[in-house]
Amino acid sequence: MGKVKACLFDLDGVIVDTAKYHYIAWKELANNMGFDFTLEDNERLKGVSRMTSLDILLSIGNIEKSEEEKLALATLKNEKYLSYILKMGPEEILPGTRDFLELLKKEGIKIALGSASKNAxxxxxxxELTPYFEAIIDGTKVSKAKPDPEVFLKGAEALGVAPMDCVVFEDAEAGVDAALAGGMKCVGIGKEDVLGKAHLVVEGLHKMDMQKLSSLNN
Structure with missing residues (x-):
């Protein structure tokens, strides 16, 4: 790898924690259908598409629905979720994120978002983070879900940087696999036992600095 020229960030769990809003919205949906949806159940939905998540939810409740009904339920869940995220503000940015983005800007390193979220x-x-990102590749621009590297490869392409000169920041195993499949270096945000395949694992972006980023060149 040459010098790090670009950093690509996943959104949920790296920049902001929107997972709690997804969980509340899914739980409301389950409760409305007459069954409970626990935090443990919610673990099964991590990094999974909306429709697959709905299938898992329905299987937990032992409920059968037609494709048409499923689409209506998925839409309802998204509307609930959106009502929560529209109330979000800059105070919900995860610790150290803005400082690290500022640092990258100062160093002339390009920044892109690579997220499956259609609400990115x-x-x-x-x-209030949009100005930091030179490219935003979200769920509206990709057809393949992680661990397919499409979202990160499109991000690198949009920035005009070779994959080998990119570092991806991810909190999910599927995302780490996607970065590696795309020929990129990867920093796992979270726990070593889950993200051990990443080149470096840190607790959060507040633990990142230029020295750690540069160490990925080796």
């Missing part, structure tokens, strides 16, 4: 633009605007 809305969230970045609510957090």
């Amino acid at each position: 633009m809305t969230i970045l605007e609510r957090l």
